[in-house]
Amino acid sequence: MAELSEKEALAKASAGDRKAFGVLYDFYAERIYNYIYYRTGNTLDAEDMTARVFFRAMRHITNYTDRGVPFSAWLYRIAHNLVANWHRDGSRRQEVALDDGYRSNKGDEHPESALMKNEEENALLHLIRNLPEDRQQLLILKFVHHMSNAEIGEIMDRTEGAIKSLYHRTLLALREDVLADKQGHFALEALRSLGGDEPEDEEE
Numbered sequence: 082m083a084e085l086s087e088k089e090a091l092a093k094a095s096a097g098d099r100k101a102f103g104v105l106y107d108f109y110a111e112r113i114y115n116y117i118y119y120r121t122g123n124t125l126d127a128e129d130m131t132a133r134v135f136f137r138a139m140r141h142i143t144n145y146t147d148r149g150v151p152f153s154a155w156l157y158r159i160a161h162n163l164v165a166n167w168h169r170d171g172s173r174r175q176e177v178a179l180d181d182g183y184r185s186n187k188g189d190e191h192p193e194s195a196l197m198k199n200e201e202e203n204a205l206l207h208l209i210r211n212l213p214e215d216r217q218q219l220l221i222l223k224f225v226h227h228m229s230n231a232e233i234g235e236i237m238d239r240t241e242g243a244i245k246s247l248y249h250r251t252l253l254a255l256r257e258d259v260l261a262d263k264q265g266h267f268a269l270e271a272l273r274s275l276g277g278d279e280p281e282d283e284e285e
Contacts, residue, residue, distance in 0.1 A: 091152050094142050102139050109153060110135070112226060113160050119206060119221045120164045130163045154235040161218060161236070168214065208255060216251040219244065 085093070085104050093101030113134055118127035137159055138145075145155065209220050218237065222228045228236075230244040237244065 087152070091145075094139075095145055097143055099139070102142060105138075105152070106135055109156055112153075113156055115225055116157065116221060117160055117164055119225050120217060121167060122206075122210065126167060130160065130167065133163060134159045150235055154232075157222075157236040158238075165214065212251065212255065216247065216254075219248055219251060220255070223248065 085101060087105065087108055090101045090104035090108070094105055110131065114127055114131040117130045117134075118124065121127055121130075134156060138156060145152070209217055209224075212220070215237065219233060222233045222236065230248065231241045233239075234241045234244045239247075
């Protein structure tokens, strides 16, 4: 079953094949977990919500139809709705250090480089979590998952142009926050990796 492609697994899973759905789980579990974790900063709730995302997807997979939106975008939308509900209950919010979470790191990365990268990401994500929900989602998809504007648009149900414009405005606002933050020098380096030092590139 593991040799199935995503397309083949999706076709079989939509027909009720639970083993094929397991292949889809293997494809996306880590990415969905990381998305939820970076949105919440809470490992236990991220694990719980990841399980709930795939439970809901499995329960409704037979009703899933391809309307030009990738299966991955469907999963991210389910995850987004769960995260939105989590944030509405502010008493459950709990930020933890990012390196306590489950995320992929390159095994050959120099320890000092990894430490600096973690400090930069921690500082930037601290600021990101103070942004409006849609801007948080956009930057996590860009920053953590390295998605294109078109891919993010599919998940957020917006045009590619609308995502580009929102990204530009978000970086401008975030850069102001970075400069005002006491850990701004760390966040600024991470922000530059997002292209945040070149906002003038946006076309009018």
